Structures are given as structure tokens and as C-alpha cells.
Amino acid sequence: MRQKLVIIGNGMAPGRMLEHLFELAPDLYEITIFNAEPRVNYDRIMLSPVLSGEKTFEDIVIHGDGWYIRNGITLYKGHRITAIDRAARTVTSDQGATAAYDRLIIATGSVPFILPVPGADLKGVISYRDLDDVDAMLLAAQSRETAVVIGGGLLGLEAAAGLKARGMDVTVLHVMPSLMERQLDPAAGYLLQRSLEARGIKVMTRAKTQALLPDAQGKVRAVALQDGTEVPATLVVMAAGIRPNAALGRLAGLEVNRGIVVDAHMRSSDPSIYSLGECAEVGGQVYGLVAPLYEMARVLAGELAREVTGAEPAPFVHQDTPTKLKVTGIDLFSVGDFADGDDREEIVLRDASAGIYKRLILKDNRIIGSVLFGDTGDAAWFTDLKKKATDVTDLRDTLIFGQAYQGGAALDPTAAVAALADDAEICGCNGVCKGTIVSAITAKGLTTLEEVRAHTKASASCGSCTGLVEKVMQLTLGDRFQAQAVKPMCGCTTHSHDDVRRLIKAKQLKSIPAVMQELGWSSSGGCAKCRPALNYYLVADWPGEYEDDYQSRFINERVHANIQKDGTYSVVPRMWGGMTSAAELRAIADVVDKFAIPAVKVTGGQRIDMLGVKKEDLPAVWEDLGKAGFVSGHAYAKGLRTVKTCVGSDWCRFGTQDSTGLGIRLEKFLWGSWTPAKVKLAVSGCPRNCAEATCKDVGVICVDSGFEIHFAGAAGLDIKGTDVLGLVPSEDEAVETITALIQMYREQGHYLERIYKWAKRIGHDEVRRQIMDDRDRRRAYFDRFVQSQAFAQTDPWSERVSGKDKHEFRPMAVLGLEAAE
Amino acid sequence: MNAMTRDWIEIGLLTDIPKEGARVVKTPAGCVALFRTGEDEVFALDDRCPHKGGPLSQGIVHGRFVTCPLHNWVFDLATGLAQGADEGAVATTPARVEGGRVYLARSVLARRAADD
Ligand SMILES: Cc1cc2nc3c(=O)[nH]c(=O)nc-3n(C[C@H](O)[C@H](O)[C@H](O)COP(=O)(O)OP(=O)(O)OC[C@H]3O[C@@H](n4cnc5c(N)ncnc54)[C@H](O)[C@@H]3O)c2cc1C
Ligand code: SF4
Ligand code: SF4
Ligand code: FES
Numbered sequence: 001m002r003q004k005l006v007i008i009g010n011g012m013a014p015g016r017m018l019e020h021l022f023e024l025a026p027d028l029y030e031i032t033i034f035n036a037e038p039r040v041n042y043d044r045i046m047l048s049p050v051l052s053g054e055k056t057f058e059d060i061v062i063h064g065d066g067w068y069i070r071n072g073i074t075l076y077k078g079h080r081i082t083a084i085d086r087a088a089r090t091v092t093s094d095q096g097a098t099a100a101y102d103r104l105i106i107a108t109g110s111v112p113f114i115l116p117v118p119g120a121d122l123k124g125v126i127s128y129r130d131l132d133d134v135d136a137m138l139l140a141a142q143s144r145e146t147a148v149v150i151g152g153g154l155l156g157l158e159a160a161a162g163l164k165a166r167g168m169d170v171t172v173l174h175v176m177p178s179l180m181e182r183q184l185d186p187a188a189g190y191l192l193q194r195s196l197e198a199r200g201i202k203v204m205t206r207a208k209t210q211a212l213l214p215d216a217q218g219k220v221r222a223v224a225l226q227d228g229t230e231v232p233a234t235l236v237v238m239a240a241g242i243r244p245n246a247a248l249g250r251l252a253g254l255e256v257n258r259g260i261v262v263d264a265h266m267r268s269s270d271p272s273i274y275s276l277g278e279c280a281e282v283g284g285q286v287y288g289l290v291a292p293l294y295e296m297a298r299v300l301a302g303e304l305a306r307e308v309t310g311a312e313p314a315p316f317v318h319q320d321t322p323t324k325l326k327v328t329g330i331d332l333f334s335v336g337d338f339a340d341g342d343d344r345e346e347i348v349l350r351d352a353s354a355g356i357y358k359r360l361i362l363k364d365n366r367i368i369g370s371v372l373f374g375d376t377g378d379a380a381w382f383t384d385l386k387k388k389a390t391d392v393t394d395l396r397d398t399l400i401f402g403q404a405y406q407g408g409a410a411l412d413p414t415a416a417v418a419a420l421a422d423d424a425e426i427c428g429c430n431g432v433c434k435g436t437i438v439s440a441i442t443a444k445g446l447t448t449l450e451e452v453r454a455h456t457k458a459s460a461s462c463g464s465c466t467g468l469v470e471k472v473m474q475l476t477l478g479d480r481f482q483a484q485a486v487k488p489m490c491g492c493t494t495h496s497h498d499d500v501r502r503l504i505k506a507k508q509l510k511s512i513p514a515v516m517q518e519l520g521w522s523s524s525g526g527c528a529k530c531r532p533a534l535n536y537y538l539v540a541d542w543p544g545e546y547e548d549d550y551q552s553r554f555i556n557e558r559v560h561a562n563i564q565k566d567g568t569y570s571v572v573p574r575m576w577g578g579m580t581s582a583a584e585l586r587a588i589a590d591v592v593d594k595f596a597i598p599a600v601k602v603t604g605g606q607r608i609d610m611l612g613v614k615k616e617d618l619p620a621v622w623e624d625l626g627k628a629g630f631v632s633g634h635a636y637a638k639g640l641r642t643v644k645t646c647v648g649s650d651w652c653r654f655g656t657q658d659s660t661g662l663g664i665r666l667e668k669f670l671w672g673s674w675t676p677a678k679v680k681l682a683v684s685g686c687p688r689n690c691a692e693a694t695c696k697d698v699g700v701i702c703v704d705s706g707f708e709i710h711f712a713g714a715a716g717l718d719i720k721g722t723d724v725l726g727l728v729p730s731e732d733e734a735v736e737t738i739t740a741l742i743q744m745y746r747e748q749g750h751y752l753e754r755i756y757k758w759a760k761r762i763g764h765d766e767v768r769r770q771i772m773d774d775r776d777r778r779r780a781y782f783d784r785f786v787q788s789q790a791f792a793q794t795d796p797w798s799e800r801v802s803g804k805d806k807h808e809f810r811p812m813a814v815l816g817l818e819a820a821e
Numbered sequence: 822m823n824a825m826t827r828d829w830i831e832i833g834l835l836t837d838i839p840k841e842g843a844r845v846v847k848t849p850a851g852c853v854a855l856f857r858t859g860e861d862e863v864f865a866l867d868d869r870c871p872h873k874g875g876p877l878s879q880g881i882v883h884g885r886f887v888t889c890p891l892h893n894w895v896f897d898l899a900t901g902l903a904q905g906a907d908e909g910a911v912a913t914t915p916a917r918v919e920g921g922r923v924y925l926a927r928s929v930l931a932r933r934a935a936d937d
């Protein structure tokens with residue numbers, strides 16, 4: 001008599017298992033399947049195309065009714081198993097059917113995670129797991145009203161795209177700062193958000209759902225967020241995650257952790273019961289993508305067929321599974337580990353205008369992760385290299401271009417670029433294509449990167465395409481082109497920024513001419529690139545000794561205002577921590593009237609900007625502002641610009657600390673000393689982060705237990721969330737820590753390099769080590785900053801009101817026509 | 822001396838202009854920038870960049886060059902010609918230093934405003 005095999009659940013995992021089993025041992029078992037869903041096995045992954053209308057349910061059926069009949073399987077559709085009697089070896093369904101087993105397989109998949117918020121059980125609130133959910137969404141979509149999807153992961157975004165395609169107005173609420181944060185790095189998450197928004201899907205990140213609100217009929221009408229926002233919705237799709245459906249295992253007394261615990265051969269704690277799929281936990285892991293489930297299916301089929309094959313199947317081993325988003329028109333792929341780390345290197349290719357972002361993460365010359373956006377053609381190849389842990393040293397130069405560019409024996413890093421068409425865009429910022437660069441090189445006889453930049457603007461903006469431009473040059477010039485090993489500071493020297501900074505200290509160079517002389521500058525007076533950089537390095541390294549060379553400063557820092565396109569200036573007075581008063585506002589209004597200032601604007605840093613001031617008027621404007629107590633806001637400085645704050649515990653019901661006070665204290669303490677590039681801070685009174693502290697150079701998030709210090713954020717040409725530096729218990733320590741961080745940056749940063757770039761270059765962990773772990777060093781940095789401040793904290797405006805640099809603001813002579821006589 | 826007064830207009834002292842800096846002279850036809858190099862040479866150029874009108878007097882002076890403050894074009898102070906890949910020229914006016922005083926050629930008054 002054949003053994004009885006009973007399977008609970010008819011999803012993708014057991015379906016695949018049976019296919020293998022029938023190959024290995026077609027007649028070994030008499031098979032019975034119970035499935036709570038009233039249907040055959042279908043491709044759950046493809047529900048999204050059904051939702052969006054690109055496919056029908058018939059298209060995604062894996063095993064039709066005929067398959068069950070042909071294989072002699074008894075399938076109970078719409079039967080949910082409610083009890084397992086391990087002693088009697090039987091299972092019983094909610095419809096009263098009972099079946100005996102010799103071997104039992106539990107394959108009950110997952111259940112959607114429903115947020116435990118009020119209103120989660122309202123009408124109009126559904127999850128996204130099976131065909132019934134899709135049908136419910138399609139019904140709701142007929143109204144063409146508003147849908148909210150809670151959860152910006154794979155499921156949520158697919159639901160959102162599908163609903164949008166069906167004509168609904170869709171908003172995605174995601175609790176984390178960037179979409180699909182578990183699969184994507186923030187850069188790709190950002191691109192993804194942009195392309196969803198371009199399709200008319202609204203995305204709200206850091207959106208924490210507090211409750212679902214009912215209308216009079218008890219149907220959902222809106223989602224209430226913790227910050228008080230209400231997002232209207234007639235349909236709410238909860239896609240906030242899944243949980244292994246291990247309830248039956250628990251009920252039956254099997255060992256259950258997150259999922260039903262099985263060994264590498266899918267055996268549970270009861271020798272006649274197996275489990276596979278999302279409900280199973282192997283080696284401490286549970287899975288939510290089909291690739292590992294299919295691997296489980298292979299193992300279990302081999303296990304069940306053992307008495308026929310006589311062989312033990314290879315055990316299940318963990319593999320990272322790639323993620324792809326199945327939204328038509330959005331190509332996105334990620335696999336493996338893509339966190340930053342000291343022992344990792346990365347290769348990045350960005351093409352902003354084409355919407356392409358590729359990032360490979362290497363460790364010991366092996367790919368350990370990749371994120372591809374916009375062009376996922378090489379996903380398979382990268383995954384393969386990763387899986388096989390191939391040493392990519394020899395491929396490195398061309399790796400990011402993908403497999404097509406990998407030649408046979410000799411690897412040519414220019415082959416990729418050679419293969420590009422003439423109209424392929426090389427520089428995204430400036431829209432320069434390959435053909436333009438090639439013809440400029442030939443027509444004008446260019447041989448250096450600087451020349452190519454000057455003539456074509458290629459790689460002259462963000463510089464991320466520099467490598468490509470150099471390859472185009474190499475192709476066009478052949479041996480005449482020599483890529484430089486170190487990137488010199490500018491055309492006047494062969495030394496890099498790092499070299500120059502090192503030599504200034506080592507050789508005790510204390511003036512610009514001394515640097516130029518000792519380090520062999522090739523130009524007489526430097527250029528507009530190296531002069532300000534050298535001036536900064538000398539100011540920072542020899543405080544009190546070196547005298548600032550004003551003529552080496554950019555005009556804004558010479559006249560303490562920002563030059564505008566028409567040669568007029570803008571004036572921004574300091575408003576400590578963004579606080580102001582009626583008297584201050586009145587003084588500003590008076591100045592605006594008196595000097596007929598054409599535009600007044602509120603800035604992103606919580607200041608007021610007066611635009612269009614004539615240069616001659618600057619000292620008089622400052623004088624009037626000074627009388628009202630204003631000092632320069634340094635809106636022009638490579639130094640501390642602004643400390644943005646929220647109202648914190650003074651006013652806000654959520655505030656945990658006096659964020660405004662801390663912001664003012666930081667601003668008063670830190671203003672003055674020059675830094676490599678501008679520095680912007682923010683202090684938020686609680687994690688709701690109203691001051692947007694997590695995209696600043698340095699940010700503080702107040703919490704009950706103290707002050708969480710963040711650093712290395714960016715929100716300009718690049719977008720980057722901050723990293724946490726550490727948590728400190730007191731305000732004093734927060735000030736000391738932040739000051740030390742800024743001093744470290746002052747001593748190590750390249751001129752014009754923002755904190756996030758500097759920190760990336762030297763490693764975030766290194767910063768933490770020096771500032772958080774090494775108290776003595778932190779203190780030493782702090783003391784050096786204080787020393788520098790002794791020479792730097794003078795208000796430049798009042799100095800100029802009292803006559804300093806008069807010549808800057810007055811013409812040397814005014815010639816009238818009478819002089820012609 | 823006579824020739825001096827007829828063809829040259831005295832503007833002021835050399836020391837009125839910062840080394841590696843510039844001052845502005847207003848004329849009926851627009852502003853002229855008077856540059857002083859590190860070697861105490863003086864040059865006069867229209868204070869208007871041919872690119873987008875930036876005030877060259879506000880730029881950084883290096884060697885015998887000035888870099889426009891708006892978009893970094895570089896001009897030769899002696900010839901007024903844009904350097905590198907940029908094409909354009911600024912009108913120059915003869916200038917001279919004698920006895921610590923700076924003089925501009927009288928022709929500065931006859932010149933036409935750049936293009937305003
Ligand atoms: C919309 C969507 C898109 C997805 N996209 C992807 C993707 O792109 N890539 C990818 O790899 N994965 C994707 N997944 C995940 C993938 O579909 C699942 O990992 C896979 O289907 C899980 O298979 P399973 O057999 O473990 O469970 P399931 O397929 O969930 O099957 C479990 C079955 O058991 C039944 N059941 C539960 N309890 C009982 C009970 N007590 N008695 C009887 N029957 C019961 C359920 O009704 C269900 O039919 C997606 C999932 C969804 C919902
Ligand atoms: S960040 Fe500040 S303003 Fe915003 S909720 Fe928290 S304490 Fe209130
Ligand atoms: S984003 Fe900034 S740099 Fe760009 S135009 Fe606006 S003000 Fe100018
Ligand atoms: S205006 Fe002078 S460089 Fe643009």
C-alpha cells in the first residue's frame with residue numbers, strides 16, 4: 001500500500017516540491033492537499049500584473065485542475081485545516097473533512113501583518129496577499145476614489161502602481177525615511193520615489209500611521225498620522241509586512257520560533273512532519289521570496305524520495321535573494337549587503353538624466369552586494385559573480401558597465417566607452433555626449449582633462465563622470481593621453497589636496513607664497529582655485545599666526561554678502577537658532593524701505609534674505625541692522641551658516657528637550673571660524689524631526705535620554721540622510737562632541753568638500769572612533785577649536801561699518817564729462 | 822609733464838588699490854576696473870564680463886589674470902582676452918603708474934559703453 005502524504009497549503013512552495021517529487025518518485029505516495037484558498041496553485045508573485053490589468057488570473061495559474069487529476073492528487077479547495085492530531089496522525093478541516101497521514105507537510109505560507117492601530121478592522125481596509133484581495137481592490141478601484149497604501153516595500157509599491165493604473169488617486173505612506181530601505185540604499189530609494197512620483201503616485205516617508213478613521217457608515221475615510229496629518233482614503237491597503245503563518249505548528253506542539261523550526265532537510269521536531277515555504281524557519285531564518293522556497297522544495301522532494309533514490313539530498317543552504325520590483329517601467333534590482341563599511345569598497349555609476357544608478361559593493365575584491373536602478377540588464381551577471389565569490393580584481397575597471405563589455409582575454413577598460421554611440425550622454429549634469437567630446441578633442445587639439453572640461457563642460461559639474469571622460473580621451477588620443485594617478489589640487493601643481501595639507505604642516509609653511517615656492521607651483525600667483533584653498537588651509541592650521549589673505553577669498557567672503565547675477569548683493573542677518581522678534585522684523589522692514597531693497601525672502605535655514613542691495617549701500621545697510629542688534633549671518637561663508645531649530649520643549653507638546661536653546665547655544669559657540677565648506681546644523685526637539693536635522697552636516701535629535709548626534713547628511717546636489725555619531729546625555733557634552741567633530745573636519749577636509757564627502761572619504765567609523773571613543777582626542781579637538789575662535793569671532797559687519805576695507809565699497813574715482821575738457 | 826596732463830587723467834594713489842586686488846572707476850560710459858597685480862603693475866579693463874556681465878573688479882586676481890566672480894572665466898589683464906576655452910574679450914584702457922600715482926588714458930572717456 002502506498003504511503004499517505006498530506007499537504008496543508010497549496011502555495012508556490014509545495015507546488016514546486018511536487019513537481020520535483022514526481023520526477024524522482026512518481027508513484028511513491030498517495031497525496032491529499034488541503035487549501036484554505038478556494039483555488040488551484042497559482043503564481044502569487046504575478047498578482048500585481050493582474051491588479052494592474054496586464055495579466056488575467058488564468059495567465060498565472062501554475063497547476064490547473066487537470067494536473068491534479070493526472071497526478072492522482074485529491075485537492076480540497078476552500079478547506080482550512082484547524083487541527084492536527086499527532087498521536088492519531090490525522091488532520092481535520094473547518095469543513096469537517098479528516099485525512100490520515102504517514103507524512104505531513106505544513107506549507108501555510110505567511111499572513112499579512114496588520115498594524116495594531118484603531119480602525120484596522122474597518123470596512124475598506126484590506127491586505128495584499130491573495131486573489132481575493134486583488135478582487136477587492138479592483139472593486140474599490142471602480143469608484144476611482146482615493147487609496148492609501150501603508151508600507152513602501154515591494155508589496156506596497158506594487159499595489160500602489162496597480163491601483164494607480166486602475167485610475168485611483170494613490171498615496172503611499174512609509175514609516176522609514178526612504179522606500180524599500182531593506183533592499184535599497186537611500187540613493188536608489190530616492191530615485192525610486194522620484195519615478196513613482198513622476199507617475200502621479202504620492203509618497204510620504206517617515207509617515208507613522210496612528211489610526212484609521214471611520215465615516216458614518218463605519219467605512220474607512222482617512223488615515224491619521226502621528227504628526228496630526230489626515231490623509232483621506234476610501235480604500236486602505238495594509239502592506240506593512242508579513243509574518244510566517246506558523247499557527248498550526250504551535251497548535252500541534254511542534255517547535256516553533258518565528259516560523260516552524262525545521263532542519264536543513266525540512267524536518268520538524270516531529271519525524272513524520274515537514275514544513276516548507278514562508279512558514280518554515282531554517283537555520284534561524286525565515287524567507288519571503290520564492291528563490292529560497294524553491295530550494296526548500298528541491299530538498300524536501302529529495303528527502304521524500306529517499307527510499308527510491310537511495311540518496312540523501314544536499315542540505316538547504318542560505319543564499320541572499322535578489323529583489324526586483326515588478327512595476328512596468330521601473331527597473332530596479334538589489335541583492336546582498338549594501339551597507340557602508342570600512343572594509344568595503346564601492347563602484348558607483350550615476351547618470352542622473354537617464355535615471356540610472358548602479359552600485360556594486362566589494363569586499364576583498366568580491367562582490368557582496370549590488371543595487372541597480374534604471375538599467376538592470378546585468379543583474380544576473382553581478383548576482384552570479386557574487387554567488388561564486390569571483391575575485392573581480394581584473395574586471396574592476398569595467399565591471400560596472402556589465403558583462404557585454406567584458407572582452408575575451410585582454411580586458412580593455414575603454415571597450416565599454418568605445419562601444420557607446422556618439423550620441424550617448426557622458427556628462428549628465430551638462431548634457432554632453434560622447435561625440436561632442438571627441439570632436440572637441442580633435443578639432444581643438446586638447447590633451448588634458450582640464451582642457452576638455454573647459455571646452456565641453458563634460459565632468460565640470462558634479463565630476464562623477466570624470467572616469468568616463470578620461471576614457472573617451474584615452475580612446476581619442478591613444479598613447480598621448482596619460483591619466484593622472486593623483487588628482488592635483490588645480491592646474492598650478494601636481495600635488496593633491498591631501499599632499500598640500502600634509503606638507504603645510506610638515507614643512508611649517510605659513511604663507512601662500514611660501515607654499516607656492518616650496519611645493520613648486522607652476523604659475524606665478526596661483527589661480528582662483530588654489531588660492532582660496534591655500535588660504536583656508538593656512539588659516540585653519542596656523543590660527544593667530546597666519547594673517548588671512550583677503551585677496552585670496554572669493555568676493556562673497558571679502559564683502560560679507562552674496563553676489564547675485566546682476567552684481568548686486570544679498571544680505572542675511574543672523575537670527576540665532578531661527579528665532580526673531582518684532583523689533584528685529586521692524587528693523588528689517590525699515591532697512592528694506594530705506595534702501596529700496598527689491599526682494600525679501602525667507603531662506604531654507606530659517607533666516608531672512610534681502611536681495612538686490614547695491615554694493616555701495618552695504619555698509620550703511622549693516623549699520624542700520626547693527627543698531628537693531630543684528631550681526632552678519634555668514635550666509636556667504638565657508639563656515640557655520642545656520643542652526644535650524646524647532647520650538648522643542650518650550651512650546652511643542654512632543655518636545656523632549658530645549659531644542660531651540662541648544663540650537664542658539666551651538667550657533668553662538670560655533671560661528672566665526674572658517675571651515676572647508678559651508679556647515680549647516682539643525683536641532684529637533686524629538687524624533688518627529690521638524691527641523692529636518694537628518695539631512696544636515698550635523699544634526700541633533702533630542703530624545704528623553706539625551707541628544708542623538710547625527711552627521712554627514714546632504715540635501716543639495718546629493719541627497720543623503722545622516723548617520724548617527726552617538727548619543728550623549730547632556731547639552732554640554734553635545735556641544736563638546738559637535739565642536740570636536742567640526743574641528744576634526746576643519747583639520748582634514750579638502751577645501752570645498754562638505755562634511756558628508758569628507759566623512760565618506762575617511763570612513764564614518766573612523767570619525768566615531770576619534771570623536772566618540774577617544775575622550776582625550778575629542779577634548780583636544782575641542783580645545784583647538786576654541787583657540788581658533790579666539791581669532792575668528794569678530795562680527796565682520798560692524799568692523800566694516802567702522803571703516804575696515806572701505807575701499808571695497810567705494811569707487812576709487814568718479815569721472816564726469818567735465819574731466820574731458 | 823604737459824603731455825601727461827593732456828593725455829592722462831590722474832585717478833589716485835597706487836596704494837588705494839589693494840595688492841592682487843581692484844578698485845572701480847565710474848565713468849559716464851560705465852565702470853572701469855583698475856587692477857593691481859602682486860608686482861604692482863596696474864591694468865584697466867571694462868568692469869563687465871563679456872559672458873554675462875559679471876563685475877570683473879570683484880574677481881580674484883592671480884598673476885596677470887583675473888577670474889570673474891560669476892562663472893569663473895579667466896581674463897588676461899594686459900590684453901583683455903578670455904583664457905582657455907572661453908571666447909571673448911574685455912576692452913582695455915591704457916593705465917600707468919608714476920611717482921606712486923595711477924593715471925588712466927583720457928580715451929577712457931571717449932570709449933563706448935560695452936553693450937548697455
Ligand atoms: C503581491 C505579491 C508579490 C510578490 N512578489 C514577489 C516577487 O517579486 N518575488 C518573490 O520572490 N516573491 C514575491 N512574493 C512572495 C511569494 O509570492 C511568496 O514567497 C510565495 O508565494 C510563498 O509561497 P508559500 O508556498 O510559502 O506560501 P503561499 O503561496 O502563501 O501559500 C500558502 C497557502 O496556504 C494556505 N493556507 C494557509 N493556512 C492554511 C490552513 N490552515 N489550511 C489550509 N490552507 C492554508 C493559504 O490559503 C495559501 O494559499 C510576492 C507575494 C505577493 C503577495
Ligand atoms: S521635532 Fe520639535 S517641533 Fe517637531 S514634534 Fe518634535 S519637538 Fe515638536
Ligand atoms: S538652487 Fe540655488 S544655485 Fe540653483 S538657481 Fe536656486 S539659488 Fe541658485
Ligand atoms: S559673467 Fe563672467 S564668467 Fe559668467
